[in-house]
Amino acid sequence: MHKKIILLSVIVLQLFACDQAKEKVSVENKVQKPLGRIINDSIEPPIVTSLSGANAPKVIKAAKPIIVPLYNSDGFEMPKMTKYTIADGMPVNEVLASAADRGGNMWFATGGYGICKYNGISFTNFTIKNGLRSNIVRSIFVDSRNIVWIGTKHGVDIFDGKVFKHLNFEGSSSPYDSFEYSFFEDKNGIIWCTINSYISGKMKSELFSYQNGSIRNYPNIAILLANKTIINILEDKNFNLIISTDQGNFLF
Numbered sequence: 708m709h710k711k712i713i714l715l716s717v718i719v720l721q722l723f724a725c726d727q728a729k730e731k732v733s734v735e736n737k738v739q740k741p742l743g744r745i746i747n748d749s750i751e752p753p754i755v756t757s758l759s760g761a762n763a764p765k766v767i768k769a770a771k772p773i774i775v776p777l778y779n780s781d782g783f784e785m786p787k788m789t790k791y792t793i794a795d796g797m798p799v800n801e802v803l804a805s806a807a808d809r810g811g812n813m814w815f816a817t818g819g820y821g822i823c824k825y826n827g828i829s830f831t832n833f834t835i836k837n838g839l840r841s842n843i844v845r846s847i848f849v850d851s852r853n854i855v856w857i858g859t860k861h862g863v864d865i866f867d868g869k870v871f872k873h874l875n876f877e878g879s880s881s882p883y884d885s886f887e888y889s890f891f892e893d894k895n896g897i898i899w900c901t902i903n904s905y906i907s908g909k910m911k912s913e914l915f916s917y918q919n920g921s922i923r924n925y926p927n928i929a930i931l932l933a934n935k936t937i938i939n940i941l942e943d944k945n946f947n948l949i950i951s952t953d954q955g956n957f958l959f
Contacts, residue, residue: 796830798823808849816844822857822866838871840864848890850898858888863900874922891940891948899948901937912937912952914959931957
């Protein structure tokens with residue numbers, strides 16, 4: 708009788724150990740993600756420039772804009788287009804990118820006159836005189852905390868309405884002058900920045916993330932996306948990032 712009890716106990720322990728091993732393998736397989744080597748780049752703090760009376764931005768009250776009625780080929784009137792130019796307070800007529808913040812203000816990126824904010828009444832122009840890293844701005848984005856992300860010719864700035872911070876993407880080997888940026892915020896509040904650059908006639912694409920002041924570089928993604936141009940980045944319902952390129956989509 709005792710031998711049977713001992714034998715039964717041994718079998719139960721073996722089955723329990725086997726289930727534990729399977730569960731451990733299952734958990735390990737679940738949490739593993741082929742991110743490859745990750746470089747933390749937050750050692751050097753950002754350069755900070757605060758706005759004061761001496762470097763306050765220029766504010767121009769907007770003039771009455773031109774409202775242009777549009778018509779389709781059938782002759783029916785479409786929604787009217789409101790046009791703002793230099794004559795209405797814009798610093799320049801050429802706009803490379805735009806974004807809206809949580810207060811309903813519009814932000815415009817220009818190719819030589821910095822960034823411009825429009826609150827429905829006046830235009831406020833921010834340039835290198837106010838702390839912007841470069842007056843050539845190629846992309847602009849506003850995150851859920853109302854922070855403005857600015858992709859300039861000489862790198863990325865963030866602006867909270869009072870202070871400009873120049874972020875240091877130390878892991879990047881690309882020359883600033885050839886940068887093209889795009890920004891995206893995921894459901895966890897992480898900001899993802901993609902960078903396209905041209906080096907010796909070849910395209911190089913890189914991926915960075917920013918959270919709580921820490922910048923991360925994902926060099927394995929740069930290898931995967933070699934000679935591909937990143938067009939956009941999105942997130943699916945399973946929290947996977949979808950990186951769209953000129954040669955297809957990549958799930959990350």
